[in-house]
Amino acid sequence: MVKFVKIIPIALKVGTVTRKYPFERPLITESFRGAIEVDPVKCTGCGACTRICPPKALSLIREGETLILRYFVGKCIFCGMCADICPEKAIAITKEFELASENLSELNVDVEHELKKCVKCGATFVSTKLLNKVRSQVEALPDDIAELCPNCRRLEILKRFTGGR
Amino acid sequence: MFSQTSYLYDNSNILDKVIKNVGGLGAEVLERKPDFTRVFVSRDKLVDVIKELMKLENVYLRTMTASDEREVNGFFKLYYVFGVDSLHHTIIVEIPLSENSPSAPTLIDIVKAVDWYEKEAHDLMGIDFEGRKLHKFVLPDDWPDKVYPLRKEYGIEDLKKLYKPVFEYAKKVEAEAAVIIPIGPYHPALHEPEYFELYVRGERVVDARYVGFMVHRGIEKLGENMKYDQVPFLAERICGICGFVHSTSYCQAIENALKIDVPERAHFIRSIILEIERIHSHLLWLGVALHLLGYDTGFMHAWRIREQVMVLAELLTGSRKTYGINIVGGVRRDIDENKIRKCLNVLDNVEKEFKTFIDVALSVPQVKSRLRDTGLLPKGEAQKLSLVGPTARGSGVPRDVRKDYPYAAYKHVSFDVIVYSEGDNMARTLVRVDEVFESIDIVRQLLDKIPKGPIAVENWDAEPYKIGIGSVEAPRGEVIHFLITGRYSPYRWRVRAPTYQNLPAVPIMLRDSELADAPITIASIDPCFSCTDRALVIEINRGSIKEVPLFVISNKFRFGV
Numbered sequence: 001m002v003k004f005v006k007i008i009p010i011a012l013k014v015g016t017v018t019r020k021y022p023f024e025r026p027l028i029t030e031s032f033r034g035a036i037e038v039d040p041v042k043c044t045g046c047g048a049c050t051r052i053c054p055p056k057a058l059s060l061i062r063e064g065e066t067l068i069l070r071y072f073v074g075k076c077i078f079c080g081m082c083a084d085i086c087p088e089k090a091i092a093i094t095k096e097f098e099l100a101s102e103n104l105s106e107l108n109v110d111v112e113h114e115l116k117k118c119v120k121c122g123a124t125f126v127s128t129k130l131l132n133k134v135r136s137q138v139e140a141l142p143d144d145i146a147e148l149c150p151n152c153r154r155l156e157i158l159k160r161f162t163g164g165r
Numbered sequence: 166m167f168s169q170t171s172y173l174y175d176n177s178n179i180l181d182k183v184i185k186n187v188g189g190l191g192a193e194v195l196e197r198k199p200d201f202t203r204v205f206v207s208r209d210k211l212v213d214v215i216k217e218l219m220k221l222e223n224v225y226l227r228t229m230t231a232s233d234e235r236e237v238n239g240f241f242k243l244y245y246v247f248g249v250d251s252l253h254h255t256i257i258v259e260i261p262l263s264e265n266s267p268s269a270p271t272l273i274d275i276v277k278a279v280d281w282y283e284k285e286a287h288d289l290m291g292i293d294f295e296g297r298k299l300h301k302f303v304l305p306d307d308w309p310d311k312v313y314p315l316r317k318e319y320g321i322e323d324l325k326k327l328y329k330p331v332f333e334y335a336k337k338v339e340a341e342a343a344v345i346i347p348i349g350p351y352h353p354a355l356h357e358p359e360y361f362e363l364y365v366r367g368e369r370v371v372d373a374r375y376v377g378f379m380v381h382r383g384i385e386k387l388g389e390n391m392k393y394d395q396v397p398f399l400a401e402r403i404c405g406i407c408g409f410v411h412s413t414s415y416c417q418a419i420e421n422a423l424k425i426d427v428p429e430r431a432h433f434i435r436s437i438i439l440e441i442e443r444i445h446s447h448l449l450w451l452g453v454a455l456h457l458l459g460y461d462t463g464f465m466h467a468w469r470i471r472e473q474v475m476v477l478a479e480l481l482t483g484s485r486k487t488y489g490i491n492i493v494g495g496v497r498r499d500i501d502e503n504k505i506r507k508c509l510n511v512l513d514n515v516e517k518e519f520k521t522f523i524d525v526a527l528s529v530p531q532v533k534s535r536l537r538d539t540g541l542l543p544k545g546e547a548q549k550l551s552l553v554g555p556t557a558r559g560s561g562v563p564r565d566v567r568k569d570y571p572y573a574a575y576k577h578v579s580f581d582v583i584v585y586s587e588g589d590n591m592a593r594t595l596v597r598v599d600e601v602f603e604s605i606d607i608v609r610q611l612l613d614k615i616p617k618g619p620i621a622v623e624n625w626d627a628e629p630y631k632i633g634i635g636s637v638e639a640p641r642g643e644v645i646h647f648l649i650t651g652r653y654s655p656y657r658w659r660v661r662a663p664t665y666q667n668l669p670a671v672p673i674m675l676r677d678s679e680l681a682d683a684p685i686t687i688a689s690i691d692p693c694f695s696c697t698d699r700a701l702v703i704e705i706n707r708g709s710i711k712e713v714p715l716f717v718i719s720n721k722f723r724f725g726v
Binding site (some may be wrong): 003004006007010011014017027028029030031032033051052053054055077078079080081084 | 396
């Protein structure tokens, strides 16, 4: 008996298994990780996600008096480390993965933050939201020191300890 | 059940004797553990010490690394990592080399497998080996002289500036003409850039030579500039088919170096995913092998069965291929009851379908006669070249990291190491077929025994300049990562993939075989280059070598040996 013809009943039973993607929806399981989504309300612009991101798809850019958290999906490897690390849980993993575009700028998603100005020297140093969050958590922080940039703050505290000499 | 310790102490006398002899030769034993010895040797004593070590039975070279430690202790260092399978013991031989002119005696006459490692150390770290004339190996031809990219004085940005492809040089060696070369008269393995020169007389292959490293990506240097928790994601992208073994191996190396106690549940999850990866990789290889033999029906069915395993992998980890669940100290995704049930269903189905399919596929007369008695690799050669994985097991060498140097949760399961002694393509195929069933069984046992508890260590501190080894049995053979820790990122990270060890065996398999058997023979080690492949047939009889400009480029490799 020629054994190898037994493949024919197997093939007949199975039929066609190829899916007509993209006309049919692809099979995605419930744990699939796709592109991320940043919630602009929850995000404070602390930049923890930009530090862990392995392919550097997330970056913080300073433009004048705004701080931009830019997500460039073209580099994203869908690992979801940013969502794990985010202290505000502002990053959600979606199931989106069909993200091709003819226009490169469409691949960027920006979250804008207002930057706080130092009341003394006028340099921008931290996003307003992050400063407010720190102030709500650290009760002992005096208002006049909180709004100084790190450099001015150091000088101010030194002045207080040495009594202005 | 397999017990490591009892096995070890029965044989430790032989090992103790050898270590004592080595000590008598002037070597200093730095660290001695039941499964691990570190030996420090000065460079003039190296040859004697290695000769003494090679007297042990079943000893093989697992990896070799050159490391630039001038900032730390003022010299270059070479680390030779040997494994003794039957004693489950790892021996690291370290030799310091002077800062100004690092040179070491070559070991090529004693350990045949050291060939590529020495070439690479010379190329990337600038180590000279006395008695060997070494040429460029990994780096491109127009790379500037005396620039050794893995030395610490070069940052990645410096290297980018230094290397500018020299077009004049390309014209000189007629490389522009190489572009119009048609892809060889036949298409060998797995659609990745490899380059085999087959010297053919009539239909018979007289000799073969391999040229590679066309897609060297500098991943080791990149990893040295990334944070500890980012590197697993880079490591996973080393290989397109078995990425998880690399990230696991990297994490193990760090955990080993810093003595991080990984939770048992994380070990189980890692082992489960590793075995699922082996199943899908072997099914992929079987499909490709059948395709190369012209049996495309088999290819379709193998990949149809594989698809269920891919969907299962996505269900367990969140991604079909680059799973991305390994972090140093554990894993990121847990497996719940629902997933375990689905997993068992899929495995039952895969086992049933694969059994009926493989019975049919291997009974096709053409497949049988193409596989049997082709690509012969004798056991002696397999041992000499320190081969790993199904390539070694198909030639009767029972080498398996899961059994020899147990890691993750493999000490909790029982399984057989599949060995066939024929050494032909059929033997290597059958090793893989049997391993699929063995893996399915292992996953079932693991899912049954999986303990409760946390899946990752919350906090750990990095301590610089500790040495760690992580090794995993990948579908193709042993993957080994050698790592020296730094403060925020690895100080030196050396990856050795199984194909690096196995490729030198391909010319031996090809020698004196039929030209038509070459594709399946090259594929039989399951090679893992990357991207498009190129093949070139040079007929010595007709003297048509001159028509092939690519040959000119490969000259450096021909005289480099």
